[in-house]
Amino acid sequence: MASIAVGSTLLLTIMLHYLISPTIYILFVAAVAVSAWYGGLSSGIFATILSVLVINYFFIEPKLSVSAYLHPDTITRLIIFLLVTTIVNFLNSELRAAKAGLEKSLKQLKTSESKFRRLVEANIIGVMVADINGNVIEANDAFLKMVAYTREDLLAGRINWQNMTPPQYQEMRNQLLDELLTNKILPPFEKEYIRKDGTRFIALIGLALLEKNSQQVIGYVLDLSESKQNEKRLRRLVESNIFGVAFGDSNGGINYANDYVLNMLGYSQEDIHSGAVRWSEITPPEYADLDQIALAAVNQQGLSKPYEKEYLRKDGTRVPILIGLVALEEPYNQQEVAFYLDLSTQKAALRDLQLVESTLRQREEQLRLITNALPVQISYVDAEQRYRFNNRKYEEWFGIPATEIYGKHIQELLGESTYQSILPHIKAVLSGEKVNYEILLSHSDGSNHFMNVSYIPQFNQQEQVEGFVALIQDITERKQAEQEREQLLEREKLARAEAEAANRIKDEFLATLSHELRTPLNAILGWTQLLKSRKFDEATTNKAMDTIDRNGRALSQLIEDILDVSRIIRGKLCLNTQPLNLTTVIQAAIDSVLPAADAKEITIEFHFEDSVGMVVADANRLQQVIWNLLVNAVKFTPKQGKVEVKLRRINSRVEIRVTDTGMGIDPEFLPYLYERFRQADSSTTRSHGGLGLGLAIVRHLVELHGGTVAAESEGIGKGASFIVNLPMKAVAISTTSSEPNAPLLDIQQHPLPILEGLRVLVVDDEVDARQLLSTILGEYGAEVMAVASTQAAISTLPQFSPHILVSDIGMPDEDGYTLIRRVRNLPPDQGGRIPAVALTAYARAEDRTKALLAGFQLHIPKPVDPTELAAVVANLAGRT
Numbered sequence: 001m002a003s004i005a006v007g008s009t010l011l012l013t014i015m016l017h018y019l020i021s022p023t024i025y026i027l028f029v030a031a032v033a034v035s036a037w038y039g040g041l042s043s044g045i046f047a048t049i050l051s052v053l054v055i056n057y058f059f060i061e062p063k064l065s066v067s068a069y070l071h072p073d074t075i076t077r078l079i080i081f082l083l084v085t086t087i088v089n090f091l092n093s094e095l096r097a098a099k100a101g102l103e104k105s106l107k108q109l110k111t112s113e114s115k116f117r118r119l120v121e122a123n124i125i126g127v128m129v130a131d132i133n134g135n136v137i138e139a140n141d142a143f144l145k146m147v148a149y150t151r152e153d154l155l156a157g158r159i160n161w162q163n164m165t166p167p168q169y170q171e172m173r174n175q176l177l178d179e180l181l182t183n184k185i186l187p188p189f190e191k192e193y194i195r196k197d198g199t200r201f202i203a204l205i206g207l208a209l210l211e212k213n214s215q216q217v218i219g220y221v222l223d224l225s226e227s228k229q230n231e232k233r234l235r236r237l238v239e240s241n242i243f244g245v246a247f248g249d250s251n252g253g254i255n256y257a258n259d260y261v262l263n264m265l266g267y268s269q270e271d272i273h274s275g276a277v278r279w280s281e282i283t284p285p286e287y288a289d290l291d292q293i294a295l296a297a298v299n300q301q302g303l304s305k306p307y308e309k310e311y312l313r314k315d316g317t318r319v320p321i322l323i324g325l326v327a328l329e330e331p332y333n334q335q336e337v338a339f340y341l342d343l344s345t346q347k348a349a350l351r352d353l354q355l356v357e358s359t360l361r362q363r364e365e366q367l368r369l370i371t372n373a374l375p376v377q378i379s380y381v382d383a384e385q386r387y388r389f390n391n392r393k394y395e396e397w398f399g400i401p402a403t404e405i406y407g408k409h410i411q412e413l414l415g416e417s418t419y420q421s422i423l424p425h426i427k428a429v430l431s432g433e434k435v436n437y438e439i440l441l442s443h444s445d446g447s448n449h450f451m452n453v454s455y456i457p458q459f460n461q462q463e464q465v466e467g468f469v470a471l472i473q474d475i476t477e478r479k480q481a482e483q484e485r486e487q488l489l490e491r492e493k494l495a496r497a498e499a500e501a502a503n504r505i506k507d508e509f510l511a512t513l514s515h516e517l518r519t520p521l522n523a524i525l526g527w528t529q530l531l532k533s534r535k536f537d538e539a540t541t542n543k544a545m546d547t548i549d550r551n552g553r554a555l556s557q558l559i560e561d562i563l564d565v566s567r568i569i570r571g572k573l574c575l576n577t578q579p580l581n582l583t584t585v586i587q588a589a590i591d592s593v594l595p596a597a598d599a600k601e602i603t604i605e606f607h608f609e610d611s612v613g614m615v616v617a618d619a620n621r622l623q624q625v626i627w628n629l630l631v632n633a634v635k636f637t638p639k640q641g642k643v644e645v646k647l648r649r650i651n652s653r654v655e656i657r658v659t660d661t662g663m664g665i666d667p668e669f670l671p672y673l674y675e676r677f678r679q680a681d682s683s684t685t686r687s688h689g690g691l692g693l694g695l696a697i698v699r700h701l702v703e704l705h706g707g708t709v710a711a712e713s714e715g716i717g718k719g720a721s722f723i724v725n726l727p728m729k730a731v732a733i734s735t736t737s738s739e740p741n742a743p744l745l746d747i748q749q750h751p752l753p754i755l756e757g758l759r760v761l762v763v764d765d766e767v768d769a770r771q772l773l774s775t776i777l778g779e780y781g782a783e784v785m786a787v788a789s790t791q792a793a794i795s796t797l798p799q800f801s802p803h804i805l806v807s808d809i810g811m812p813d814e815d816g817y818t819l820i821r822r823v824r825n826l827p828p829d830q831g832g833r834i835p836a837v838a839l840t841a842y843a844r845a846e847d848r849t850k851a852l853l854a855g856f857q858l859h860i861p862k863p864v865d866p867t868e869l870a871a872v873v874a875n876l877a878g879r880t
Contacts, residue, residue, distance in 0.1 A: 124142065125142060125220055125221065125222050126139070126140065126142040126143030126145075126146050126203075126220070126221035126222070126223070127139065127140045127142070127143060127218070127219070127220055127221070128140075128143045128161070128218075128219050128221065129210070129216055129217070129218050129219075130160075130161055130216070130217050130219065131215055131216055131217070132177070132181075132215045132216075132217065133160075133162070134160045134161045134162030134163070135157060135159075135160050136154060136159040136160065136161060137216070138154075139154055139159070142221075143221055146193070146195075146201065146203065146221060146223050147159070147164060147193060147195050147196060148195040148196040148197055148199075149196050153196070161193075161219070163194075164193050164194045164195075165191070165192075165193070165194070166192050166194055166200065169191050169192065172191065176189070176207070180207055180208075180209065180217065181209075184208065184209045185207070185208040185209070186206065186207040186208070187206070188204050188205065188206040188220075189204070189205060190202060190203070190204055190205075190224065191203065191205060193221075201223055201224075201225045202223075202224045202225055202228050203221050203222060203223055203224060204221070204222040204224050205219060205220070205221055205222075206219065206220040207219045207220075238258050239258060239259075241258055241259050241260040241263075242260075243260060243339055243340060243341055244257070244258060244260040244261040244264055244321075244338075244339065244340030244341070244342070245257070245258045245260070245261065245337065245338070245339060245340070246258070246261050246337070246338045246340070247328075247335065247336075247337050247338075248279055248335070248336050248337075248338065249335055252278045252279050252280045253275060253278055253279075254272055254277045254278065254279065255272075255335075256272065257269075257272055257277070260340070260342075261340055264311075264313075264319055264321070264340065264342050265277075265282065265311060265312075265313050265314060265319070266313040266314035266315055267314050271314075279291070279338075281312075282311045282312045283309070283311065283312070284310055284311075284312060284318065287309040287310060290307055290309055291309070294307060294323075294325050295325070295336075297325075298325045298326070298327050298336055299327075302326065302327045303324070303325065303326045303327065304324060304325045304326075305324070306322055306323065306324040306339075307322070307323060307324075308320065308321070308322055308323075308343065309321060309323060319342060319344055320342075320343040320344060320347050321340050321341060321342060321343055322340070322341040322343055323338055323339070323340055324338070324339045325337070325338050325339075326338075326339070368391070371391035371392075372391050372392040372393075374391065374393070375393065375473075376391075376393060376471055376472065376473050377391065377393045377394040377397055377470075377471070377472035377473070378390070378391040378393070378394065378469065378470070378471055378472075379391070379394050379405075379469070379470045379472075380467060380468075380469055380470075381410060381467055381468055381470060382466065382467040383430060383465060383466055383467055384409075385409055385410045385411070385426065386407055386408065386409055386410075387405050387406055387407065387408050387410070387413070388406065388407075388467065389406075390402050390405050390406070394472075397443060397444065397472075398413060398444055399444035400413075410422075410426070418439075418441065421439065422437075422439065422453075425437055425453070425455060426455070428455075429455035429456075429457050429465070429468045430457070430465050430468070431465070432457055432459070432463075432465055433457070434454075434455065434456055434457065435453075435454065435455040436452070436453070436454045436455075437452075437453055438450060438451065438452050438453070438475070438479075439451055439453060449474050449476045450474070450475050450476045450478075450479040451472050451473065451474060451475065452472070452473045452475045453470065453471070453472050454470070454471040454472075455468045455469070455470055456468055456469045456471070518840075518841030518861060518862035518863055520551030520552070520555040521551075521555065521862060521863035522769060522772065522841065522862035522863035522864055523547050523548070523551040523766075523768040523769060523772050523863075524547075524548050524551050524552055524555070524863065525863035525864075525865070526772040526773075526776060526863060526864060526866055527544040527545075527547055527548050527772060528548065529865065529866045529867070530544065530772075530775060530776065530779065530866060531544055533866075534779065540775075543771075547768050547771070547772070551768065575617075575618035575621055575701075575704055575705070576618050576620070576621075577616050577617055577618050578616065578617075578618075578619065579614045579615070579616055580614065580615065580616075580617055580619045580622075581614060582608075582612060582615055582617075582622070582647055582654060582656070583608050583612070583647065585619055585622050585623045585626065586606065586608070586623075586626050586645060586647060586656065587606065588623055589623050589626035589627040589630055590604055590606060590626075590630065590645065592627055593627065593630045593631055593634055596631070596634050597634050597643065600634065600637070600638075600639050600640075600641070601639050601640045602634055602637055602639070602640070602641045602642065602643060603641075603642045603643070604630070604634075604643045604644075604645065605642070605643070605644045605645070606645045606647075607644070607645070607646045607647070608646070608647035608648070609647065609648045609649060611649055612647055612648065612649045612654055613649070613728075615654060615726060615728060617705055617726065618701075618705070621701050621704075621705075622701070622705070624697070624701065625698050625701050625702060625724065626645075626656065626658070626724075628695070628697065628698050629658040629698060629722050629724075630643065630645070630658060632695070632722075633658055633659075633660035633662065633720075633722075634660075636660065636662035636663045636720075637660045637661055637662035637663075638662065638663075641660065641661045641662060642660070642661045643658065643659070643660045643661075644657075644658075644659045644660075645657070645658050645659075646659070649728075650725075652727065652728050653707075653725050653726060653727055653728065654725070654726045654727075654728065655723060655724070655725050656723070656724040656726070657721060657722070657723050657724075658721065658722045658724075659719065659720070659721040659722075660719050660720060660721075661719045662719055662720065663716060663717060664713045664714065664715055664716045664717050664718045664719055664720055665711060665713035665715075665716075665720050666715070666716055667713070667715060673695055673711050698722075698724075702724055702726070705726055705727075706726070706727045707724060707725050707726040707727060708724075708725045709722065709723065709724050709725075710722070710723045710725075711723075754780075754781065754874065754879050755777060755780040755781045755782035755870060755873060755874055755877070755879065756781035756782075757781070757783070758781070758782045758783065758803050758804065758873070758874075758877050758879070759782070759783045759784075759785070759800060759801065759802040759803050759804075760777050760782045760783070760784050760785070760802055760803065760804045760805075760806060760873060761784075761785050761786075761787070761793060761796060761797065761800060761802035761804070761805050761806070762774060762777070762784055762785070762786040762787070762806045762807075763786075763787055763788075763789070763790070763792075763793045763805070763806070763807040763808060763811075763816070763819060764786070764788070764807070764808040764811070764839075765788050765789065765808065765810075765811040765812055766808070767788075769808065769862075770786040770787075770788065771786075773786065773806060773839070773864075773869070774786045776866040776869055776870065777806075777869070777870065777873065779866075780870045780873075780874075782873065785800045785802065789811065789812070789813065789814070790811065790813070790814035790815070790816075790818055790819040790822070791813075791814065793805075793807070793819055793823075794819070794822055794823070797823070797826070797830070797831045797834075798830055798831065801831070802831070802834060803834070803835075803877050804834070804835050804836075804837070804873050804876055804877055805820075805823065805834050805835070805836040805837070806836075806837045806839050806869075806873070807819055807820065807836065807837070807838060807839065807856075808839060808840055809838055809840035809841075809842050809847070809851065810840065810841065810842060816838060816840065816851070816854075816856075817850065817851070817854045820836055820838075820851075820854050820855040820856055821854060821855060823836070823855070824855040835857050835876035835877070836855065836856045836857055837856065837857065837858045837859075837860060837869075837872055837873070837876065838851040838856040838858065838859045838860065839860045839862065839864055839869070840859070840860075840861065840862060841861065841862040842861075847859070857876060858872055858876070860872060
């Protein structure tokens with residue numbers, strides 16, 4: 001570099017010699033400067049020496065002569081040149097070094113800036129830049145996430161760290177700001193921040209001015225919420241005193257102990273703070289070696305394995321403990337934390353257990369003595385179905401000693417066939433059930449014996465079955481005696497069952513008969529007494545007469561059915577046969593049931609074949625058959641249903657089919673459908689009335705005509721069909737007259753009780769009965785509320801608050817017994833103690849007793865005398 005610079009300057013000087021003759025040295029000074037700048041100090045010195053030689057050799061007179069150096073003027077100029085070039089070399093060297101240092105500093109600055117940027121963008125901690133007024137200018141994602149703001153909020157200038165500071169930190173903030181402006185930097189400190197959603201979090205913050213006189217602050221924010229939460233959890237764990245915790249130093253002192261440790265040792269917090277408690281002083285000498293081993297492990301590994309030792313309490317007694325040591329931080333020998341468990345209870349339990357084991361051994365010997373003395377096979381089987389205990393009888397039965405039975409599976413001892421037969425019982429007892437069964441087992445001598453087996457499960461504390469006790473008793477002799485006795489009793493049992501069934505059917509029939517007779521009588525006699533005792537308007541009088549007529553006809557039909565059954569039983573029912581047209585007979589029967597069908601909006605369709613022709617039969621009895629079938633169909637068919645009657649000829653017989661869309665027949669009841677006095681529902685909650693005689697009468701009348709009757713139904717809710725088959729030629733039989741009707745009872749006249757202002761709740765499913773009772777009691781001045789069901793009565797009771805309850809017994813769904821029980825379960829202020837009268841057609845002595853036991857004060861059979869009813873109500877209300 002120096003040679004090129006000096007050579008270039010030499011050529012340039014030669015070319016411009018006459019123009020720059022006085023200032024030849026200036027160009028060479030420049031050459032020296034260039035050499036020193038680009039080549040360094042050594043290059044500049046070399047360029048200086050070379051320049052001196054070239055100048056004196058080529059440009060100082062005499063030229064090209066060494067003697068030119070000796071001239072004083074030349075020496076002066078050379079000295080000046082050397083001085084100037086030396087300064088130039090030094091300055092260039094310094095500038096070059098400064099430039100190199102600056103470039104290095106810039107490179108280091110860029111590296112630092114890159115590292116800083118990477119740190120900020122790594123989001124390990126929150127970083128933000130704000131002005132003195134608190135406006136956040138820049139922030140990384142970690143800071144934005146902490147304060148729950150978005151980058152849009154940052155760009156919009158909506159983040160201000162002063163606004164995020166809670167009020168209680170305002171004074172602290174002002175002090176810190178003054179300190180920051182004075183010291184340019186603040187050491188880290190803790191404070192709370194308010195997030196955008198209003199919640200708070202604890203942060204560790206460091207602040208510094210970006211430059212000395214800058215108005216911008218850079219802040220470093222670390223979220224301490226989780227660490228504070230962990231610290232809180234740790235403190236709660238320590239203070240929960242589930243186990244003991246103590247902190248100690250390397251000198252053996254205890255700095256802190258929780259209440260568990262203090263209670264365990266009998267010391268107080270004041271003893272800890274005063275330094276009176278030291279590990280070495282509360283440790284008995286014989287445990288010193290164990291402690292040294294544990295401390296050595298802590299110093300090397302940071303923790304020790306838990307080990308047992310004893311501590312001395314403040315009162316001098318000893319406490320057994322389980323202890324574990326852990327170093328808090330490195331180096332491990334500075335401070336340790338100890339964890340304790342008081343083993344006093346466990347040690348005492350161990351001593352008790354040893355005592356219990358000794359006692360159990362004695363009890364086991366006693367138990368074995370007792371079980372061996374019992375004439376019963378006893379064994380204990382575990383949950384794996386293996387024998388764990390057998391008494392002597394068990395060993396004798398199988399002919400195997402106890403040592404060979406113990407541990408065997410049940411299947412090994414009993415064999416596959418017997419095991420499979422008792423396996424369901426074993427599964428039942430292992431599921432927690434007590435089991436008892438009988439089985440035929442083979443004795444070791446080959447004989448078979450009947451055995452009674454009982455399994456009793458054993459449960460552990462978790463209510464799981466650990467095993468079971470088996471008690472096996474030989475009942476062969478008893479079984480044989482029982483079989484003989486059962487054979488003797490079987491015939492008597494069958495006979496008794498038939499008699500009981502007949503009696504039960506009779507009792508049910510009598511109860512139903514009483515109800516069915518008294519229900520229409522109640523309406524008839526009640527309205528009769530009212531009509532005799534007072535005057536009504538024409539509408540009420542007509543309504544009363546219609547009710548009397550309707551219930552009289554129903555009563556007449558009931559009586560006729562009873563008389564027909566009586567004739568059937570006595571064989572006195574006869575037919576008056578004559579040729580007749582079945583179409584006319586069927587149509588007459590349909591016409592008689594049309595009003596009932598129209599009331600329920602039921603359609604009756606009649607389809608017949610013209611080719612049926614004439615048959616010989618009793619027109620009245622045959623019409624009775626069809627009428628009974630149609631009445632049943634209408635009774636058991638819901639509103640808007642359909643009843644269809646078909647008449648057709650099939651070869652030499654006539655078929656009459658009555659089909660309905662009603663409730664159908666339970667297949668289990670079909671075999672009993674035509675039995676006298678038998679009904680599918682004979683309870684007091686039945687939905688349909690009747691005596692259950694109609695179909696029995698139908699079957700008998702059809703059989704008298706030489707025909708058959710059958711019923712078909714797919715089940716409940718699917719309707720039913722009744723099919724009557726009659727031969728084309730019927731046998732004529734003489735007729736008998738029906739028995740006369742029984743006269744109705746008269747009702748005596750009574751003085752009028754006073755019921756003014758009395759509220760009476762009447763419950764009866766029959767409309768006529770409700771109207772009659774309402775009219776009777778209303779005429780005596782009572783305020784009457786009449787409802788049709790138990791549920792309606794319960795709903796009305798708190799609103800109406802009646803003084804007296806008058807209820808029927810036989811009602812659908814829920815009868816009167818259910819009603820009075822529900823009423824008696826109510827609190828007194830809600831009507832639980834209201835006086836109640838059972839007004840019912842169930843009039844047997846046992847019905848009266850049942851009503852009184854259920855909760856009624858009085859039982860009045862239907863039909864009721866209006867004056868008697870009013871007197872009873874007045875009596876219960878205290879008006880007599």
